[in-house]
Amino acid sequence: MERFKGIGVSGGVAVGDVYIIESERMIVGRRTIPPDLVEDEIERFHDAVAKAIEGIRDDQTRLVPRLGEEYLAIFDSHVRLLDDKMLRQSVERRIREEHMVAEAAVDEVLREHVKLLFEDKSTARWVSDIYDIQSRLHRVLMGRSTGDLRDMKEPAIVVAEDLMPSQTVSFVREQVLGIAMEAGGTTSHTAIIANALGIPAVVGLRGLTAEVRAGDRLVVDGGAGEVVVNPDEETAARYVRIEKDIVESDRRLLHEQAPLPAETIDGWRTALYANIEFPKEVETALENGAEGIGLYRTEYLYLEKGREPTEEEHFDAYKSAAEAMWPRPVVIRTLDLGADKAAAGGGRETRSEPNPFLGCRSIRLCFEREPMFKTQLRAILRASIFGYIRILLPMITSLAEIRRAKAIIEEVRDDLCSEGIKHEGDVEVGAMIEVPSAALQADTFAEEVDFFSIGTNDLIQYTLAVDRSNPVVSYLFQPAHPAVIKLIKNTIDAGDAAGIPVAMCGQMSGDLSFLILLLGLGLRAFSTSPKVLPELKRAIRMVSIENAREVAAAVLEESDAAAALKILRAGRADMLQGEE
Amino acid sequence: MSRHKAQIPVEKDESLHLRPMQVLNERALEFKSDLTLTRDGHTADAKSMLELTLLAGKKGPLTLEGRGPDARDAVNTLSALLDQQLNKR
Structure with missing residues (x-):
């Protein structure tokens, strides 16, 4: 049992298993493939594009009821950016002529595009969109988890070094019991989203990710700004009680104060x-x-x-x-x-x-x-x-x-x-x-x-x-x-x-x-x-x-x-x- | 094989968002002809959303050019669409 003190940014208590979201730091080495595997590699790239698009569509369907149509038009643009003739041709050429591995080819093509976007103020605003599709492609190609919560089978407590806005907006109250994060302050996007959704959250927990691994249990006490890793039974039971009390008294209070x-x-x-x-x-x-x-x-x-x-x-x-x-x-x-x-x-x-x-x-x-x-x-x-x-x-x-x-x-x-x-x-x-x-x-x-x-x-x-x-x-x-x-x-x-x-x-x-x-x-x-x-x-x-x-x-x-x-x-x- | 051209004014540079380009891109893919969009000497393939994004950094009106069997139809349809998207007509 170990305690961490951070900043409580969204009240309430949660007890549950951890779900660790790894930071997005994928480094692609420029590896090459044997010439006889070129066609396989091109097919792998095409499959990845299709899967990444499928992923976007899934996110869109999942998020519409929560956020409303107006928030989600961005996903349509991302589909267009992924299903792109230039991207396809340039990546295929690199695989076919330079025998590049698909990850490296994607990386090089999009990096060049980002460089061009950065040349002008009015286009630089789309760099984050390109990064978004790039990381989607990478995740599929490398067989990594999608970085959001689609692989989360059971409700759990999310542990991360830091979370991107696109990750936090995909949070669902029923699925994310609590949030414990290393970075961030009271005004971080994670804090604001957690508050809006009523998810207990503690941020600014230095050194937490080094101590927590998959399979651990965690207590997040958003009111006290505290996190307990692998609580003993007695501690866990106490927090579960507090959680229940909070929910019940909230309901009672709401009922009696409303009129x-x-x-x-x-x-x-x-x-x-x-x-x-x-x-x-x-x-x-x-x-x-x-x-x-x-x-x-x-x-x-x-x-x-x-x-x-x-x-x-x-x-x-x-x-x-x-x-x-x-x-x-x-x-x-x-x-x-x-x-x-x-x-x-x-x-x-x-x-x-x-x-x-x-x-x-x-x-x-x-x-x-x-x-x-x-x-x-x-x-x-x-x-x-x-x-x-x-x-x-x-x-x-x-x-x-x-x-x-x-x-x-x-x-x-x-x-x-x-x-x-x-x-x-x-x-x-x-x-x-x-x-x-x-x-x-x-x-x-x-x-x-x-x-x-x-x-x-x-x-x-x-x-x-x-x-x-x-x-x-x-x-x-x-x-x-x-x-x-x-x-x-x-x-x-x-x-x-x-x-x-x-x-x-x-x-x-x-x-x-x-x-x-x-x-x-x-x-x-x-x-x-x-x-x-x-x-x-x-x-x-x-x-x-x-x-x-x-x-x-x-x-x-x-x-x-x-x-x-x-x-x-x-x-x-x-x-x-x-x-x- | 025919060639067609049309010029589309851009009244406000900030109107060149992802959305109008996405709409253009989607419709462009429905035509057989090669379709390019040129602005200030820089040419983008209308069938590539990535290339289209770069046009927002240029200045001046857009020139849409089509080459192929349905070039006339494509240029007419897409230039009207683009004008409506960008200049809200």
């Missing part, structure tokens, strides 16, 4: 919104009592395809979310790619940046690639007539950025008008408050926007200059740090003074330890992952604002995070006691 308002003891109403990734998640959001979508992250539209989505793809996704939620609001955050998520989505500008978190990400990337930004905005404005959509601009650091973004929105609106395309004329625009400069200037920003949304993950990271996924310094990531709390307070106060709503959509808003503080500071709108909502509502219904204000005042007096946390823990204990 109740999110109101404090002394009658203050709060608004509970859900954070989502895919339009399909609105169902889970509604089931869990969400009064709207407080944060629709649109990055996955880009990541899943490994290319820029078309206006229609954007439009279909936004329209379906807006319609399903109507008359409740849907806050769509414009592209927030960059830093760790950028590579797969085609943000190659950011990939080579020495300091990506301070580089061309989010709104900066949108300004840098204005046609792409406009495509998304057009789709948003068009979809707005089908529901109540609001636009949220990420990573705003200055007033000039707000004005520039609004001017672009204005231009897009004018374009739509002159083209005679139906759209909503007046869409509310809000700013994410997630860097210190924005929080400090919130009073000025409040004059320019219709609402604020506080993104705590980035706000903490930028205020305390710490990367939470770096285990050496992650202890410095303190939501209760006085500087962070002051910035949050400043933002809420500025919003109140200007009369615009302030919501919080970061992880802190779903963390019950901070609920009393946030209510005391005046926060009245929370946006969290849908599953957290019933629990959050129950807690809100136990708080009195009067008491919360006292707790907040006491916390504001403190000069360090540890002391602040102590007050918050005491406050929470009082609250729970009041209930019994």
Whole structure:
């Protein structure tokens, strides 16, 4: 029995056998074949192409019910790329004339093509598509597992060094009991997908893959951020019990909280919104009592395809979310790619940046690639007539950025008008408050926007200059740090003074330890992952604002995070006691 | 054996996505004639999706050329299709 400590990114407990996904590092040596085997080798190549295409079709059929048609057009393109005349001729020639083994021939032909694609900005975005078909062909030729979960016969816990977006999107809740991964942080695509699907997950588990082999059993405790390899019977039984309890209490909670308002003891109403990734998640959001979508992250539209989505793809996704939620609001955050998520989505500008978190990400990337930004905005404005959509601009650091973004929105609106395309004329625009400069200037920003949304993950990271996924310094990531709390307070106060709503959509808003503080500071709108909502509502219904204000005042007096946390823990204990 | 040619404007360079090329590629495979697409001096075989991807990096209008028994039909059909895909007409 061995324990590993990582970062819990998706709650819940899972116990099961491991399923190891090997990293994609296949090196093809340039081997040759005897001349009399040339025709056999060519046939082997043709078979591989057919099998790879079959694999794509299978994936497509499997994923349609989960993700919807709009996500899967990319597979059609991949079939065309595989079933290709040039690829066939070039590979055949290398096998026939140079007696190359099929793997090496495929590798050489596609590598040359990638080189050509890299020559221009507008074609470089397809490199990941070529890599995708290349690895499919290789896997078939080398008789390797498909790298996704098609070979998984029984439900199991997925263990990997790292996972590609195309692998994580193929996860199925029933099949993947839990995820334990070496790489990654709280904002990695694996974390986000795991959360969306409700799969317990722990990432940042250094050295795990070296210790785990096929046939091992694993416990993944997503809440505690812990993994136990080969637990003894007693330990395993305990975790199985915890898992059962969690499932049962969740169901009970959902049932009893659903009809109740999110109101404090002394009658203050709060608004509970859900954070989502895919339009399909609105169902889970509604089931869990969400009064709207407080944060629709649109990055996955880009990541899943490994290319820029078309206006229609954007439009279909936004329209379906807006319609399903109507008359409740849907806050769509414009592209927030960059830093760790950028590579797969085609943000190659950011990939080579020495300091990506301070580089061309989010709104900066949108300004840098204005046609792409406009495509998304057009789709948003068009979809707005089908529901109540609001636009949220990420990573705003200055007033000039707000004005520039609004001017672009204005231009897009004018374009739509002159083209005679139906759209909503007046869409509310809000700013994410997630860097210190924005929080400090919130009073000025409040004059320019219709609402604020506080993104705590980035706000903490930028205020305390710490990367939470770096285990050496992650202890410095303190939501209760006085500087962070002051910035949050400043933002809420500025919003109140200007009369615009302030919501919080970061992880802190779903963390019950901070609920009393946030209510005391005046926060009245929370946006969290849908599953957290019933629990959050129950807690809100136990708080009195009067008491919360006292707790907040006491916390504001403190000069360090540890002391602040102590007050918050005491406050929470009082609250729970009041209930019994 | 006949030869036919047509020019297709590209109003927005960013419209050259995988999707329109895939549609073109699929339809091109239905014809017997050799079909090439040329842009800015660079020629791609319309029956190869891989070659078509490289055209997005070039500038200017596309020239579709067909040689073979059904060249006229192919060029007419495909140029209309491409124009509709790229310029949303």
